[in-house]
Amino acid sequence: MRPQSLRARESVLTATCALLEEGGLPAATVDAISARSGVSKATIYKHWPSRTAVAAEAFGIKMATAVPLPDTGTAVGDLTEQVRLVSAFYSSHAGSTFAQLLAACVTDPAGAPYFREFFLNGRRDAIGVLWRRALERGEVDDEVDVETAIDLLFGPLIFRLLSGHAPLGETEAGAIASAALTGLLRGRG
Template identity: 70%
Template sequence: MTPEHPRSLKAKDSVLCATTELLTEGGLPAATVDAISARSRVSKATIYKHWPCRTAIAAEAFGKQMAAAIPLPDRGNAVDDLTEQVRLVSAFSAGPHGTVFAQLLAACVADPAGSPYFREYFLDARRAAVAELWQRALDRGEVDPEITADTATDVLFGPLIFRLMTGHQALTQEQADALSSAALRGLLS
């Protein structure tokens, strides 16, 4: 690979920084490539040497921001750990970041070229976190061993994301708790 000349690093950094700002200020619609170029003072030509498409830039910028905001909990109890992870994600999502997350996920569906970036910078990290928590929980015999970590991830986060995207109801902390509780314990009486 390229030995990453200092100029490249600086340009990449400027772009990601400007993108994060724009995303915070006005969501994905505000993070136009022209706007990013203007604010970062990096030319579009250079930007497109580093990323294949607009979505990729936003995914990288946002993914790094989110990763920094959500640590991996360890309370010594599987249910609490998983619940805490969902709580962290939902607290993050309930704020203005949630909108950006939804927009980004949506953009990756509309523009498949960006989805590898989204997967790399966001999904894989979340999935790995849950996989670790799930393994701990399995070791402690606290969860159903028939269920894979992937299925658990989808069951835990899916409802959150679904509500976020359809926007039919506000995503408060109480709502998030109800969702994760129902997912953990099941719907049956």
């Protein structure tokens, strides 16, 4: 019969983006999204399994075009630069929303796939490009899995972002990137 309305999806995502911008994930309650988008709660729950899923998709779409890929000419430069860009992003308003979303996915397993699909995958693809470029240039260890590489570079940043146990400025991001690239063992740099 009547197909699900595209308009509803888009209104919801637009409204959710605005709410996330204004007050982070806590502001993006289902009632608030419903009120602002003019889409009823029931309809929202027909399109998404949970509030986290909506927020994850909205946030992912917004971010998709935000961080450009660097090209400094070397793998070391590109990856280090990328870590720096990402750590700057984490320090921003959006970074806090990212943390809230990641945290919400722990509690809401139904939302996690959306977060991965619409946010993490995009990020990982982008960095995968850098990694493959570096591999082709022979600059990085081809025995290291791309997944491992990505987590090694960004996991530490994310851990700091979430728990706040240590600062996360440009200096620290640089130190982490450097350590990840050259390793912890002695006489490797």
